[in-house]
Amino acid sequence: MRTAVVWDALEAALSGAPREVVDLGGGTGGFAVRLAESGHRVRVVDPSPDALASLARRAREADLDVSGLQGDVADLVDVVGAGSADVVLCHGVLEVVDPTLALDRISQVLRPGGLLSLVVGQRHASVITRAMAGHFQLARTLLDDPAPVDARTGRRFTAPEVTDLLAAAGFTDVAVHAVRVFADLVPAALVDHEPGAAAALVDLERAVAQRPEYLPLATQLHVLATRG
Numbered sequence: 089m090r091t092a093v094v095w096d097a098l099e100a101a102l103s104g105a106p107r108e109v110v111d112l113g114g115g116t117g118g119f120a121v122r123l124a125e126s127g128h129r130v131r132v133v134d135p136s137p138d139a140l141a142s143l144a145r146r147a148r149e150a151d152l153d154v155s156g157l158q159g160d161v162a163d164l165v166d167v168v169g170a171g172s173a174d175v176v177l178c179h180g181v182l183e184v185v186d187p188t189l190a191l192d193r194i195s196q197v198l199r200p201g202g203l204l205s206l207v208v209g210q211r212h213a214s215v216i217t218r219a220m221a222g223h224f225q226l227a228r229t230l231l232d233d234p235a236p237v238d239a240r241t242g243r244r245f246t247a248p249e250v251t252d253l254l255a256a257a258g259f260t261d262v263a264v265h266a267v268r269v270f271a272d273l274v275p276a277a278l279v280d281h282e283p284g285a286a287a288a289l290v291d292l293e294r295a296v297a298q299r300p301e302y303l304p305l306a307t308q309l310h311v312l313a314t315r316g
């Protein structure tokens with residue numbers, strides 16, 4: 089439910105020939121293994137040995153070949169090679185690294201015309217979530233401050249901030265989707281116990297994903313962009 093909108097856009101963009109995919113900060117491989125199942129060649133780069141061990145287990149169980157490489161944003165080019173990727177995934181990572189550095193390294197490993205799939209936390213939804221939980225000072229700080237105010241969750245972005253960062257890094261054809269507009273607001277019991285509710289919620293998320301007026305309400309933004 090939480091990734092349906094991201095998958096829709098990614099699968100449509102990657103239909104056709106198998107691609108060379110690099111999943112930066114791919115963690116335990118939720119996306120990587122599914123892309124490998126679809127026939128793409130996938131390398132996961134992550135600093136966490138525990139995450140890479142889980143990825144290896146997951147890939148083995150699915151009888152798939154997914155490379156797990158220990159590394160981080162700063163040494164991405166050394167780890168995978170310049171111009172070696174058709175597609176780079178960077179999901180849930182830009183929040184905890186220097187975004188300008190990350191986009192520069194991603195741009196270097198993508199071949200010209202290659203695709204970036206980016207998922208980032210969206211700031212306005214974060215402000216509301218914190219306020220609703222009674223963390224008013226934290227909400228107030230996050231309102232104007234794009235830098236991390238919470239070491240656990242890291243930086244949050246607005247849609248214009250992300251598109252500006254991508255333009256500055258030389259990316260073009262930027263498409264932004266709203267992810268998890270409702271999913272985090274609905275009580276889990278309602279979705280779990282009401283027959284048909286989960287499918288109807290996914291349908292609703294899909295219906296608003298490409299409506300710009302819903303971007304400030306989304307927990308996350310999914311962005312597809314092309315390396316110029």
Ligand SMILES: C[S@@+](CC[C@H](N)C(=O)[O-])C[C@H]1O[C@@H](n2cnc3c(N)ncnc32)[C@H](O)[C@@H]1O
Nearest residue numbers: 113114115134135136139160161179180181185
């Ligand atoms: C929130 S998880 C996201 C995992 C996966 N991309 C997903 O969408 O399910 C963040 C991941 O970023 C990785 N990470 C943290 N610092 C990093 C860095 N400097 N460079 C690359 N990855 C990093 C973490 O180890 C973790 O696997």
